[in-house]
Amino acid sequence: MANTKSAQKMVRKLEKRTMVNGARRSRMRTFVRKVEDAITAGDAEAAQSAFRNAQPEIMRAAQKGILHKNTASRKVSRLASRVKAIA
Structure with missing residues (x-):
């Protein structure tokens, strides 16, 4: 358990x-x-539509620090290639 006030605040x-x-x-x-x-x-059609919605979500996660930006770019790229393959 945190001992100091500042450490307790950091835990919160x-x-x-x-x-x-x-x-x-x-x-x-x-x-x-x-x-x-x-x-x-x-x-x-559904894959393309879902991909258009997913792409900004993935990049937003990278922007907020949930993912590394290269990881996010890789995910988007791989999804895009899979969507393109079924089109």
Whole structure:
């Protein structure tokens, strides 16, 4: 347990930040899952639409520090190539 006032405050801040980051990560994964489900189903139109919605979510996660920017770019690139393959 934190001993000083400032350390206690940092623990409180960390708990809040962890909740926010978890929500952002979950939201991003949901958008990615929708694209992957559409790809698996072979629905090119739905996959394209879901990808257009997922791309800004992935990049926003990178901007907020949930993902590294190169990781986000790689995810977008791989999803784009998979969407293009079924189109």
